[in-house]
Amino acid sequence: MANPLAGExxxxxxxxxxxxxxxxxxxxxLEEGLGCDSIAALLARLEGGAVSARDVMALIVAGLRGGGxxxxxxxxxxxxIEGGPVEAARLAALLVARAFGELA
Incomplete structure (x- = not known):
């Protein structure tokens, strides 16, 4: 159903x-919701290794909204969410990776 080449x-x-x-x-x-003033600041926050449940939730909501x-x-x-919080976190990370060019 999702097209990885389209970042889905x-x-x-x-x-x-x-x-x-x-x-x-x-x-x-997502930037506004997480208090980041740029895409670079957003990525730095997400790549910092201390991603919170709030971050995962914000990513899932943004991704779902982007999907309609x-x-x-x-x-x-x-x-x-099928698979629970661990799967939600994995999918949120995959969403970011695909949005910025990795097919992971």
């Missing part, structure tokens, strides 16, 4: 397959 990552949310993608608009929302999901962060709080 598949995620199953509440039993429904979804596509995540970090579009420019999604990246802008109309929800908000509050909607994701009660949602079930």
């Amino acid at each position: 990552v598949a995620l199953v949310l509440d039993g429904h397959p979804r596509v995540m993608k970090l579009t420019l608009g999604a990246l802008a929302e 999901w109309p929800g908000r962060a509050a909607d994701l709080v009660a949602a079930e």
Whole structure:
């Protein structure tokens, strides 16, 4: 369902397959949500090795919104991501890698 060449990552949310993608608009929302003033600052934060659950959640929300999901962060709080928090973190990392040119 997801096209890795287009930077997309598949995620199953509440039993429904979804596509995540970090579009420019999604990246802008992510910067604002995480208090970063540039893409470089955002990447430095994510590559710093101390990624929080909040960071993972913000990445998942931004990716889902970039993939066309109309929800908000509050909607994701009660949602079930297939594979749990560990899979969510792995998919968030994959999303960033694909957004910036790695097919991982």
